[in-house]
Amino acid sequence: MATATTQSTRPTGTLSAWEGMARQYDYWLTVYKRTWRGGVIGSFAAPLFYVVAMGVLLGGFIDGDPSRLEGATSYLAFIVPGLVAAHAMQIAVSESTYPVMGAIKWHKTFFAQLATPLAVRDLVNAFIAFVVFRIASACAVFMLVLAPFGVFESWWGPVLAWLAQVLVGTAFALLTFGVSARLKSEEGFGLIFRLGVLPLTLFSGAFFPIANLGPVLEWVARLTPLWHGVSLSRMFCLDTVDWSLAAVNLAVLVVLSLVGWRWAVTGLDKRLEV
Amino acid sequence: MISARGLRKSFGDFEAVKGIDVDVRKGEAFGFLGPNGAGKSSTMRMIASVSPVTSGELRILGMDPATDGPAIRGRLGVCPQEDTLDNELNVFDNLYIYGRYFGIDRATCRDRANELLEFAQITEKAKSKVEDLSGGMKRRLTIARSLINNPDLLLLDEPTTGLDPQARHVLWDQLFRLKQAGVTLVITTHYMDEAEQLCDRLVVMDKGVIAAEGSPRELIEAHSTREVAELRFGVGEHEALAEKVEDLGDRVEVLPDRLLVYSDRGEDVVTAVIDRGLQPIATLVRRSTLEDVFLRLTGRSLAD
Numbered sequence: 080m081a082t083a084t085t086q087s088t089r090p091t092g093t094l095s096a097w098e099g100m101a102r103q104y105d106y107w108l109t110v111y112k113r114t115w116r117g118g119v120i121g122s123f124a125a126p127l128f129y130v131v132a133m134g135v136l137l138g139g140f141i142d143g144d145p146s147r148l149e150g151a152t153s154y155l156a157f158i159v160p161g162l163v164a165a166h167a168m169q170i171a172v173s174e175s176t177y178p179v180m181g182a183i184k185w186h187k188t189f190f191a192q193l194a195t196p197l198a199v200r201d202l203v204n205a206f207i208a209f210v211v212f213r214i215a216s217a218c219a220v221f222m223l224v225l226a227p228f229g230v231f232e233s234w235w236g237p238v239l240a241w242l243a244q245v246l247v248g249t250a251f252a253l254l255t256f257g258v259s260a261r262l263k264s265e266e267g268f269g270l271i272f273r274l275g276v277l278p279l280t281l282f283s284g285a286f287f288p289i290a291n292l293g294p295v296l297e298w299v300a301r302l303t304p305l306w307h308g309v310s311l312s313r314m315f316c317l318d319t320v321d322w323s324l325a326a327v328n329l330a331v332l333v334v335l336s337l338v339g340w341r342w343a344v345t346g347l348d349k350r351l352e353v
Numbered sequence: 354m355i356s357a358r359g360l361r362k363s364f365g366d367f368e369a370v371k372g373i374d375v376d377v378r379k380g381e382a383f384g385f386l387g388p389n390g391a392g393k394s395s396t397m398r399m400i401a402s403v404s405p406v407t408s409g410e411l412r413i414l415g416m417d418p419a420t421d422g423p424a425i426r427g428r429l430g431v432c433p434q435e436d437t438l439d440n441e442l443n444v445f446d447n448l449y450i451y452g453r454y455f456g457i458d459r460a461t462c463r464d465r466a467n468e469l470l471e472f473a474q475i476t477e478k479a480k481s482k483v484e485d486l487s488g489g490m491k492r493r494l495t496i497a498r499s500l501i502n503n504p505d506l507l508l509l510d511e512p513t514t515g516l517d518p519q520a521r522h523v524l525w526d527q528l529f530r531l532k533q534a535g536v537t538l539v540i541t542t543h544y545m546d547e548a549e550q551l552c553d554r555l556v557v558m559d560k561g562v563i564a565a566e567g568s569p570r571e572l573i574e575a576h577s578t579r580e581v582a583e584l585r586f587g588v589g590e591h592e593a594l595a596e597k598v599e600d601l602g603d604r605v606e607v608l609p610d611r612l613l614v615y616s617d618r619g620e621d622v623v624t625a626v627i628d629r630g631l632q633p634i635a636t637l638v639r640r641s642t643l644e645d646v647f648l649r650l651t652g653r654s655l656a657d
Contacts, residue, residue: 090419090420090421090422090423090424091416091420091421091423091424092421092422092423092424092425092426092427093423094423094456098456102453102454102455102456103453103454104453105449105450105453105459106450106453106454109442109446109450110441113441186437186439186440186441187435187437188437188439190403190433190437191433191437191438191439191451192454193403194401194403194426194429194431194433194437195426195427195451195454195455195502196423196424196426196427196454196455196456197423197454198422198423351403352403352404352405
């Protein structure tokens with residue numbers, strides 16, 4: 080109801096998207112100052128753990144055959160782009176579940192913010208901007224830590240791969256936000272992590288080529304949002320870009336992000352309208 | 354400042370506000386008095402321009418909440434019933450960051466925050482966590498936060514619910530000072546003493562409609578006698594004894610623990626009761642309050 084009117088004519092005093100976010104900058108800066116330490120340690124430690132366990136130790140059992148590893152010369156080089164994309168998704172989901180419910184149910188931050196000129200879409204924009212920043216910095220650290228291990232084939236590839244990781248993270252953050260805004264209780268989050276994040280991480284081509292899944296499951300994997308991120312990330316890192324496939328991957332992630340934004344805004348709008 | 358005509362709010366089949374007319378003028382303290390569930394908070398949220406009007410007309414500061422929401426909210430101060438302070442920010446940041454939402458520049462925000470800490474008498478707590486504040490301090494901080502944008506209209510939903518008497522008096526004193534400074538106040542409360550203390554004018558709300566409107570004095574004069582004799586008898590005797598004292602006052606109310614006899618001369622009532630050989634355990638003669646007005650209008654007491 081409210082969204083219908085905001086679309087046709089914006090209410091007087093409506094802030095531009097930029098102004099709406101700028102006014103919340105100090106808030107998110109304060110949140111970041113309080114939480115950055117844990118985040119930084121996590122972003123450094125996680126990639127090293129993965130690389131040692133998966134890339135070096137597990138990878139020691141796997142032949143570095145480019146024809147079977149989508150063009151990678153080692154298993155480490157194969158899994159790194161996928162791991163970082165999956166890492167982006169995990170951060171996106173965990174930052175858009177409990178924190179969203181907290182701002183609605185426990186801390187009621189959204190209600191306080193909504194009593195000001197800020198509107199629901201401003202809250203969503205700033206929240207997501209912060210999550211995207213967290214994803215971008217974590218993925219950047221991940222990629223930088225791994226750069227010396229000779230897993231990248233060009234200097235520009237990893238930069239584009241990083242953008243793809245941020246994009247897949249953005250799509251997941253928005254979609255998850257929309258779900259969290261509609262959930263009445265946090266019990267649903269367990270389901271999201273166990274039946275959403277975990278299988279996506281394992282079966283979207285991060286750890287093995289999806290061709291190994293067999294023809295039917297391979298197509299199922301291609302339909303998952305994470306696979307599109309993994310695919311982009313890997314093609315750029317290994318310099319094996321198929322531009323038509325990249326265009327499809329990109330289009331899917333952009334469309335998902337736009338749909339996710341709409342889903343998040345309408346969800347929060349309904350939830351906060353009392 | 355506020356004008357409502359036939360204002361309604363429904364949630365599905367439930368109608369919380371059933372067509373009310375209200376006018377609030379500049380500089381006055383206006384109250385919505387009523388028990389829980391009377392529709393006060395729903396009305397407040399519509400005035401705060403966060404809850405869409407179901408039907409009827411509502412103008413806030415001359416604007417329509419449906420089309421001018423952000424512009425209206427920019428000029429309002431809102432102190433919600435439940436504290437919505439950010440527990441993860443310290444006391445100063447709660448004020449400073451809230452000011453930024455209104456587009457106030459950083460330096461002004463800092464100055465305003467410091468002034469308001471002073472006003473709320475919590476300057477020494479500026480760097481404390483919100484969790485460490487007492488209930489009264491939290492409330493004062495919430496009110497301070499609602500003043501960060503120098504609002505034209507301050508909305509206070511149940512401002513002293515849950516506070517101890519001393520904290521309430523500190524808060525009332527602050528609201529008085531705001532009123533004297535010319536801030537228009539709109540207050541909801543289910544405490545009749547609060548309404549009497551603070552409000553120039555009020556409406557009594559019950560079950561989504563307005564039962565009466567006027568100043569506290571006008572309401573008491575119109576709906577109650579000057580005095581009330583309270584008679585307390587043994588447990589369970591009140592109903593039966595009501596008939597025996599009925600003729601002594603304008604009317605009698607039976608409460609579970611006492612009889613209220615409404616009369617302009619309370620002492621005479623008590624004397625007559627004793628003359629009739631009735632032996633109340635305790636008696637009290639007092640002036641009528643808004644509680645009596647409410648009882649008269651709705652047949653229920655505010656505490657129900």
